[in-house]
Amino acid sequence: MSFLKIKDLSVDYQMRKETVYAAKNINIEVNKGEILGLVGESGSGKSTVGNAIINLIDEPGKVSSGSVLLGDLNIHEDPKNIVKYRGKKIGLIFQDPQTSLNPILTIGEQLIETIQTHLELTKEEAKERSINLLNEVGIKDAVKRFDDYPHQFSGGMRQRVVISLALCCEPELLIADEPTTALDVSIQSQILDLIKKLTKERNLAVILITHDMGVIAETANRVAVMKNGDVVEIGITKEILTNPKKTYTKSLVSSVPPTNKKISRFVIIEKENNDKNKNNLKILNRWTKKEIIKQDLVQVQNLSKSFDDNFFTESSKNSVMAVNDVSFNIKEGESFGLVGESGSGKSTIAKMIVNLFKPSVGEIFFDNVCVTKIKQNSEMMKFRKQIQMIFQDPYSSLNGRLKVRDIVSEPIKLHNPLISKNDLDSYVFDLLESVELTQNSADRYPHEFSGGQRQRISIARSLATQPRLLVCDEPTSALDVSIQAQILNLLKDLQEQLNLTILFISHDLPVVRQMCDRIGVLRDGKLCEVSDTEDLFLKPQHDYTKELLHLMPKIESIYN
Amino acid sequence: MSVDNNINTTWSRIKDSDIFFSFKKSPTAIISSLILFIIFFCSFFVELITPYNPFDPSSLSLMEAFTPPSWTEDGLSKFILGTDGQGRDMLSTILFGSRISLIVGFSAIIFSLILGVGLGLTAGYFGGKYEMIVMRLTDVQLTVPSILMALLVDGIARGLISREMHDEMAIYVLIFAIGISEWPQFARVSRAATLVEKNKDYVSASTIIGVSNLVIMFKHILPNILRPVLVIGTIGLALAIIAESTLSFLGVGVPPTTPSLGTLIRLGNDFLFSGEWWITFFPAIFLVILAFSINLLGDWMRDTLNPRLNK
Numbered sequence: 001m002s003f004l005k006i007k008d009l010s011v012d013y014q015m016r017k018e019t020v021y022a023a024k025n026i027n028i029e030v031n032k033g034e035i036l037g038l039v040g041e042s043g044s045g046k047s048t049v050g051n052a053i054i055n056l057i058d059e060p061g062k063v064s065s066g067s068v069l070l071g072d073l074n075i076h077e078d079p080k081n082i083v084k085y086r087g088k089k090i091g092l093i094f095q096d097p098q099t100s101l102n103p104i105l106t107i108g109e110q111l112i113e114t115i116q117t118h119l120e121l122t123k124e125e126a127k128e129r130s131i132n133l134l135n136e137v138g139i140k141d142a143v144k145r146f147d148d149y150p151h152q153f154s155g156g157m158r159q160r161v162v163i164s165l166a167l168c169c170e171p172e173l174l175i176a177d178e179p180t181t182a183l184d185v186s187i188q189s190q191i192l193d194l195i196k197k198l199t200k201e202r203n204l205a206v207i208l209i210t211h212d213m214g215v216i217a218e219t220a221n222r223v224a225v226m227k228n229g230d231v232v233e234i235g236i237t238k239e240i241l242t243n244p245k246k247t248y249t250k251s252l253v254s255s256v257p258p259t260n261k262k263i264s265r266f267v268i269i270e271k272e273n274n275d276k277n278k279n280n281l282k283i284l285n286r287w288t289k290k291e292i293i294k295q296d297l298v299q300v301q302n303l304s305k306s307f308d309d310n311f312f313t314e315s316s317k318n319s320v321m322a323v324n325d326v327s328f329n330i331k332e333g334e335s336f337g338l339v340g341e342s343g344s345g346k347s348t349i350a351k352m353i354v355n356l357f358k359p360s361v362g363e364i365f366f367d368n369v370c371v372t373k374i375k376q377n378s379e380m381m382k383f384r385k386q387i388q389m390i391f392q393d394p395y396s397s398l399n400g401r402l403k404v405r406d407i408v409s410e411p412i413k414l415h416n417p418l419i420s421k422n423d424l425d426s427y428v429f430d431l432l433e434s435v436e437l438t439q440n441s442a443d444r445y446p447h448e449f450s451g452g453q454r455q456r457i458s459i460a461r462s463l464a465t466q467p468r469l470l471v472c473d474e475p476t477s478a479l480d481v482s483i484q485a486q487i488l489n490l491l492k493d494l495q496e497q498l499n500l501t502i503l504f505i506s507h508d509l510p511v512v513r514q515m516c517d518r519i520g521v522l523r524d525g526k527l528c529e530v531s532d533t534e535d536l537f538l539k540p541q542h543d544y545t546k547e548l549l550h551l552m553p554k555i556e557s558i559y560n
Numbered sequence: 561m562s563v564d565n566n567i568n569t570t571w572s573r574i575k576d577s578d579i580f581f582s583f584k585k586s587p588t589a590i591i592s593s594l595i596l597f598i599i600f601f602c603s604f605f606v607e608l609i610t611p612y613n614p615f616d617p618s619s620l621s622l623m624e625a626f627t628p629p630s631w632t633e634d635g636l637s638k639f640i641l642g643t644d645g646q647g648r649d650m651l652s653t654i655l656f657g658s659r660i661s662l663i664v665g666f667s668a669i670i671f672s673l674i675l676g677v678g679l680g681l682t683a684g685y686f687g688g689k690y691e692m693i694v695m696r697l698t699d700v701q702l703t704v705p706s707i708l709m710a711l712l713v714d715g716i717a718r719g720l721i722s723r724e725m726h727d728e729m730a731i732y733v734l735i736f737a738i739g740i741s742e743w744p745q746f747a748r749v750s751r752a753a754t755l756v757e758k759n760k761d762y763v764s765a766s767t768i769i770g771v772s773n774l775v776i777m778f779k780h781i782l783p784n785i786l787r788p789v790l791v792i793g794t795i796g797l798a799l800a801i802i803a804e805s806t807l808s809f810l811g812v813g814v815p816p817t818t819p820s821l822g823t824l825i826r827l828g829n830d831f832l833f834s835g836e837w838w839i840t841f842f843p844a845i846f847l848v849i850l851a852f853s854i855n856l857l858g859d860w861m862r863d864t865l866n867p868r869l870n871k
Contacts, residue, residue: 016581354768384770397761401783411769458765465769 002029003205004053004173009066011045011052011229022048022061023229032172035199035206037220037237039213041252041480045229046209050175053207054090055082070173088118091166095178097158101150107134107161108146111168118169133164137194156187163194167202174199177209184341185507189551192219211480213256214510214553217241225249241555255485257510259554262533265492266485266514282430287466287498296365297469297501298330298353303362305348322348323359324525332468335495335502337516337533339509339548345525346505350473353503354389355380366469385415388462392474394454398446404457405442408432411464431460435490452483459490463498470495471503476511488515509552513537521545582864589860592853599850603659606652614648614656615818621647626831629838642838645831653824654843658850660820664734665801671739672800673793676746681785683747684754685777695751698744706741706799707806713737714812727815734813738803745792753785787865794858798851805847821847 011023023045030036040046052063055076068076075085086092094100102110111130115121121129127146134142137160150158159179166174176195180188196219199206208220216223216237223241224234225248233240233249244250254267305323323345330336338346352359355371364371366383374380391397398407408428412419419427429439435456446454455475462470472491476484488511495502504515512519513533520530521542528542540546574580583589602609613619625647630640641650683694701709717733718726757763758781766776801821807813808822809829816823821843828840 016578351764356764356767381770384768387768389765389768391761391765393761397765399762399766399780399784402780410766410771414770461765461769 003032003071004028004030004207005069006049006053007067007069009049009052009068010064011048011057011061012064013061015060021229023052026066026229026231028224028231028234030173030205030207032205033199033203034222035196035208035220037216037223038207038209038226039211039216039223039252040226041211041482043228044226046211046226047177048229049226050177050207050209053173053175054086054092055079056086084118087114087166087171088169089171089173091169091171091174093159093162093166093174093176093179096182097155097162098182100162101158101165103150106147106149107153111165114165115168130164130168133168134161136198137161137164137167138190139164154187155183156190159183159187159191160194163191163198167198170202172205174204174206175209176206178211179208180215181210181212185509185548185553186341186551188215189218189553192553195219212553213241213253213481213555214259217555217557218553225252251482253555255482256555257485257488257508257514258556259510259513259552260556262513265489283427283434283463284497286427286430295332296329297332297367298503299365300329300349300353301327301363301365303327303349303352303359303364305345305352305357306360321525323352325362326522326525326527327362328520328527328530330469330501330503332501333499334518335504335516337512337519338503338505338522339507339512339519340522341507343524344522346507346522347473348525349522350389350471350503350505353469354387354471355383381415385465386467387469387471388465388467389471389473390455390458390462390475393478394451394458395478397458398454398461400446402445403442404432404444404446404449407446407457408442408460408464411461415465427464431464434463434494435460450483451479452487455479455483455487456490459487459494463494467500469501469503471505473505474507475504477506477508484511491515509548521548579864583860586860588856592856592860595849595853596857599658599853600662602655603662606655606659610649610652610655612649612652614653623647626836628836641842644828644839645836650838650842653819654821654846657819657821657824657843658846660731660814660818661801661804661822661847661850664731664738664804664814664820665797667735668738668800668804669742669793669797671735672742672796673746673789675739676743677750677782677785677789679743680747680750681754681777681782684751685758685773685781691751694747698747701741701744704741706738706803709741710734710737710803710807711810711812713740714807727817730813730815731818734804734807737807738800741803742796742800745796746789749788749792750785753788754781757781757784791858791862791865794861795855798854798858801854802847802851821850 006026006028009023009026010021013020013022026045026049028036028038028049038046038049048057048061051057053068055063057063063076066076067074070085070089075082075089101107105113108127108130111133112123112126115126115129116123119126131142131146134146139145139157139160145153150161153161163179174195179195180191183191192215195206195208198204208215210216220237222235223237225232225240225246227248233244233246240249241253244253257266303323303326304321306321326345326349328336338349340346351357353364359372363373366387369383371383374383402410405428408431409424412424412427428442432439432441437453437456437460441449441453441457446457449457475491476487479487491502492515494500502515504512506512506515516533518530519533519536521528521536521544523544528544529536529540531541536545537549540549607613624636624639624643625645627639627643627647628635629642629650630637635642639649639651641654643649644653679694683691714733714737717729717737721729721733763776763780766780771780804813804820805822805825808820809826811826813822814820816827819827824843825840825847828836828838828843831839
C-alpha cells in the first residue's frame, strides 16, 4: 500500500493566448522508505508536480483536477487545510540554499519558529529538538552554531540547515526540488548521502526532483520520466536506465555523457535527419584552413590574477587571488579542458586568454606573440580575430535588440568592412547553416529561440571571424541534457572540419571527458594537474582529482 | 510559441506585443493618451481650429474685453471660455500658450535626456574616476531645487545677454535652464542600467570580436537601457512643463508677447480679485489636465515596462 498517491493530477496555466498544461493527468505513487526520482528536462513539469502536491502553484496557474492522498487523507479536499500539512506532514527542500533561508534570522530562530508553528512545544523543548536535528543532519558544534546567521554557513552546510528545517516537524513526505543543483560535486554527494540516510532512518517517502540522470542513478529507487507535463515512463530506476521502453527515455539516457568511456559522438535518437552531407560545410570555402602542426598555439606562463576588493587602498591585503601561478600549453588543433568547482578561477583564466582583462602577473602567448603586451589597436584586432568565445548563458550572450542577422554579421563587417551586401548575406546564411539553423532565422530576434538554438547562434557568431582558438566557457551547463548532446556533437564536428583549437571550460567531468584531449584540474586558482584525458580518468595523480572522480555522480553505477 | 507562421511586420509585432495588450486593458492609459492626443493636436494645429489669432493686434477689440464664459449671463457664444483684458479669445490663447509650453517642455526634456543619458552611460561603462566625478556632480545637482537652478541660469543669462536680445533668446534660455536641472535623474537611471547591462555576456562577446567602446555603448547597451529612461522621461516631461509654467508665472520665463500657460496664469492672476476668474482659471485647469494625463501615462508605462511587477 503506497503512502502518497497522486491521481489524475492536472495543472493549467491560463495564459493570455492559450492555456498551457504544465501537468496532465499525473499518476504517481510513492511508498514509505522509498526515493522516487522525478526526472525531466526544463519545462517538463517536474517542479510543477512537486509544487502541486502542496498546492503552491503561482498565479495564473491552478490545479484543475485530480487528488493527492497522503495515507488515507485527501489533502486537496480543503485548500485552506493544506497550510497545516506544509511543513508538518510534508517537508520541502528547495534548490537554492542561498534564498530559502531568511538572512536576517539566526538558523535557531527559524527552526524554533517552524517547530512552534506546527507542534505545541515550549521554546526550550523546541530548542533541544532543533539541536538534535542539526546534529542529525551533520552540522558540527550544533549548540554553538545554533545562533549563527545563514551567511555564516557554506553552501553545503546551508543546504543541511534547510534539510533540518524540512524535517523539524517529523514529516512523512519529503519533496526535494533540485536539492543539489546549486552545489559543487563534492558537496552534492554528501547531501545526497544524507537524504538517503534520512530516508532509511526515518522511513520517509521522498520525491527527488532533478534533471541529473547521475543523481537519479545513485539515489532513487524508482524513477518517473517526465516530458511536456506527461509521465512518459515510470519504474525501477535500474530498469528504466538500462532498458528504457519509450523513445524519449532512450534518447534521454543516450544523451547523458558516460563517465567511464569516451565516445566519438552522442547518439541522438529523436532527431534522425542530421546526417545529410555533413562533410560539405559551405563556410569551408571561405575558411583558410590551418594545417595542424603539433605546435603550441597558446602558452600560458605563471598566470596570476588578483581582484582588489578595496576601492581606496591599493594594498594587496584584501585582494583575492582568483588565479595563482597557472601555466599550461594548448597545442594547435587539440581540445584542452579546464575543470574545477565554482570559484576555482577557470572562467577568470578564460577571460584573460580572450583579453577581457589583463593578468596581474604572468604572460599569455598566442602563436608565439605575447598578447598581454599588445598596445596597438590594430595589432589587437588581428589577435581578436583569431580567438573567439562561447559563453555559458545563452540568454545574456546575445543582444536582444538585434536581429540574428545583425548579430552574426557584426564581426564580419568589423573585420572586413568592404564586404558587399550579397556576399555578407550569403556568408551569414552559410554560418547559420553550419550550426544547423535555417536561413529564415536570420530575420528573427533572439527571444524567439530556445536556449539550445541561442547557443547555436552564439557559435555562428564566434565562427564569423574564422578564429583559430575557440574558448568555450561552460557552453552547455545552462542547457538540457539532450540539447547538450546536440551542441557537443556540433562543436566536435566543427572542430574536426575547421581544425579549431578549443579551450573547453566546465565543472562537469563527464562532459569534459567526452570533449577534451587533455585536461587541467583547477582548485582555488591553482592548477593541480594536467594530463591526457584517459590518463586523468584512469590513473589520477593528484588527491583532489581522485576525490572529484570518486564523488561525481555516475549513471553507470546502476549497472553494478 | 509559434515562430513559423507570422510575418514580422512592425505593425504585427506591435499588435502582438505585451505592451499593446496591456494598453488595451488599461482604461487610464487609453483615456490619458486620448486627452494628450487631443491637446497635442489642438495646440499644434491651432490656426486651423480657431478663427481668432490672439497675437494679431488688428483682431483685438477692447469692446469685447472681459467677456465671461459663454454659459454665463453676460457670455457671448463666439467666445466659449470668455476673453481676457485685451479682448482675446481665452480658448485660442490657451491653445497657443500650450503650444509654447509643450515645445519648451519637450525640448528641455530631450536636452536633459541626451545630456543625462550620455553622461550616465559613459560613467557606467568606463567607471573609475570619471564615473565618480559624474556621479558626485549629479549628487550636488540634486541638492539644488530645480526651480532655483533654473532661476540661477535665467539670472546669469540675463546678465550675459543684452536686453534687446533677451526676449528673442528667452525661450532657449528657458529650455536650457529646465534641461540642466533635470538631467541628474537620467544620469542616475542610465548609469544603473548600464552597470547591469555591461556585465552581460553580449557585451563581452562584442569586446572579444573587437567592437570599439563607442559602438558597444551606443549600438548595444543604449537600446537595452532605454526602457527605464523613457519611463522617467515621460514623468520628467510633466515636470518640465510645470517648471516652465512656474518660471513663466514668476516672470522669468517666456516674454508676455508669446505667452505660455504660465504667463497666462500670471496675467490672469491680476484680475482674480476683481471677479474675472476665468482668465486665470482656464489656463490653470488646462495645465493641471495636461500634467495629470502625462503623469498617468507615465505611471502606466512604469508599471507595464517594469519586469519585476509583471505577474
